[in-house]
Amino acid sequence: MQKPTLLSGIQPSGVIHIGNYLGAIKQWVELQKTHHVFAMIADLHAITIPQEPEKLRENTLRMVKLLVACGISAKGGSVSDGNPDESVLFVQSHVPAHTELGWILNTITPLGELERMTQFKEKQEKSGLYAGLLNYPTLMAADILLYQTEVVPVGEDQEQHLELTRTLANKFNNRFGETFIVPKALIQKDTARIMGLDDSSKKMSKSATSANNYISLLDEPDEIRRKIKIAVTDSDGTVRYDEEHKTGIANLMRIYRAFSDKPLEEIENKYAGKGYANFKSGLADLLIEKLEPIQKKYEELTKDESGIMDILMAGAKHANSVAESSLATAKKNVGFLARE
Ligand code: AMP
Ligand code: TRP
Numbered sequence: 001m002q003k004p005t006l007l008s009g010i011q012p013s014g015v016i017h018i019g020n021y022l023g024a025i026k027q028w029v030e031l032q033k034t035h036h037v038f039a040m041i042a043d044l045h046a047i048t049i050p051q052e053p054e055k056l057r058e059n060t061l062r063m064v065k066l067l068v069a070c071g072i073s074a075k076g077g078s079v080s081d082g083n084p085d086e087s088v089l090f091v092q093s094h095v096p097a098h099t100e101l102g103w104i105l106n107t108i109t110p111l112g113e114l115e116r117m118t119q120f121k122e123k124q125e126k127s128g129l130y131a132g133l134l135n136y137p138t139l140m141a142a143d144i145l146l147y148q149t150e151v152v153p154v155g156e157d158q159e160q161h162l163e164l165t166r167t168l169a170n171k172f173n174n175r176f177g178e179t180f181i182v183p184k185a186l187i188q189k190d191t192a193r194i195m196g197l198d199d200s201s202k203k204m205s206k207s208a209t210s211a212n213n214y215i216s217l218l219d220e221p222d223e224i225r226r227k228i229k230i231a232v233t234d235s236d237g238t239v240r241y242d243e244e245h246k247t248g249i250a251n252l253m254r255i256y257r258a259f260s261d262k263p264l265e266e267i268e269n270k271y272a273g274k275g276y277a278n279f280k281s282g283l284a285d286l287l288i289e290k291l292e293p294i295q296k297k298y299e300e301l302t303k304d305e306s307g308i309m310d311i312l313m314a315g316a317k318h319a320n321s322v323a324e325s326s327l328a329t330a331k332k333n334v335g336f337l338a339r340e
Contacts, residue, residue: 006035006186007149009042009092009140014059016066017214018287019194019204022258023155027188028087029071031153037087038147038319039072044092044099044139048132049123060091064308066217069297076310090315092143097323101142101330102135105168108175109138113167117160141165145172145180146323152183156192157203159185176333180326191258197231200247218295221288228252228284239271239279249276256283259290 008028010020028039041063046056067089068074074089092098114120114134123133140161144152145168152162162185169180194204196213204214212227219227232248241264243250256267256279271279301308332338 003034003036004150005038005147006031006151006153007038007040007144007147007183008153009040009045009143010063010067011042011046012056012060012063013046013206014055014062015206015214015216015218016063016070017204017206017216018255019155019214020206021070021217022191022194022255023188024153025067025070025072026191026258027153027186031151032071032073032087035151037072038149039067039074039087039089040143040319041067041089041091042140042143045136048130048136049127061305061308064089064091064312065298065301065305066294068301068308068311069294070217074311074315076307076312076314088315088318089311090319091312094312094316095146095319095323097146097320097327098139098142101146101323101327102139104330104334105138105141105145105172106135108171109164109168113164114138117164119157119160137161137164138168141168144183145169146326147319148181148322148326149183150181151186153186153188155203156187159187172330176330179330179333190254194255195247195251197227197251200232200251215287217291218298219291221284224287224291225281225284228280228287231280233276237275239274239276240268249279252280252283256286259286 006028008024010016010024016025028037031037041060043056043060072087072089074087114137117137120134120136124130127133137160141164144162144165152158152165154162162183166182166184169182173179173182196202196204196208197215198208198210198212202208206214208214212230215224215227231252233252234246234248236246239249239253240246241250241253253264253267256262257264260267271282
């Protein structure tokens, strides 16, 4: 039986923090067993806020290495040619169909739908009102629909974009005939929103003003200890899960649970009467232990980068063949004259 298709994307910032990892990437890796995975680096989305060209190129390559280090099993060369047991790791701008379908979807998207997006409102306040930022969600819908994707594992902040994607897929199908599968978001409730270490009222974010906000997958052990040590808590002093009143500790406990697979009660029992310093030191040890294999793999890939472009070229080839076929159907259904 054919595996269902899963697609997800991440912007090339050069950093993957433990929020990205727990909220999204860990699921991509685990679901490779049961799904045909398309893992995309969203560089077209990245330029909706200003990017330094050289840095963008560098960050794109770093992101590929990070995803492979996390366990995305994509291989380069002929072994990858359409093999459904391997994941397709590719860069969004290598597949022109995304921008083309994005344009078509723009024409059936009411402006109000885009203007009410939370992420647009937040980003627009920081970077100004640009058409690309407003149209970000229609491009994201194109990313997903082109691959006849069934499942999209993302963090909570992408839920609204996924809802719009579903609306657009249904609208397109109703108006022009069955063309796209209507995808479902997969949001891992326990880890869908990891909060900042320095401010537990806001989500952990790589664009935060201080790097103390997040733990990067590549942070050194000392750095991890330091950041966890200064992470915000409260004056109560007991390691107890209370999402409402102890947001800092609750966030750290959720991170502990996700990396250890231990239930919250077990964590509470383990640190009963031991205070925050003890708990934080245990959490830092856990993070260091779990991130070590990812960091090792990343280092290996950095020593020999020859395979990376190979993976991306094989990914682009496969992604293009799937995307072009969906795009051709969409264009025919819209009423475009075929180019012989
Ligand atoms: P981005 O870095 O914005 O491209 O996000 C990549 C993926 O990580 C998306 O699926 C986001 O929803 C997810 N994500 C980002 N920040 C967090 C967070 N603080 N907690 C959980 N998931 C997150
Ligand atoms: N917008 C997503 C984010 O910032 C990244 C993304 C782009 C994406 N295209 C996608 C995620 C398609 C899932 C599916 O996190």
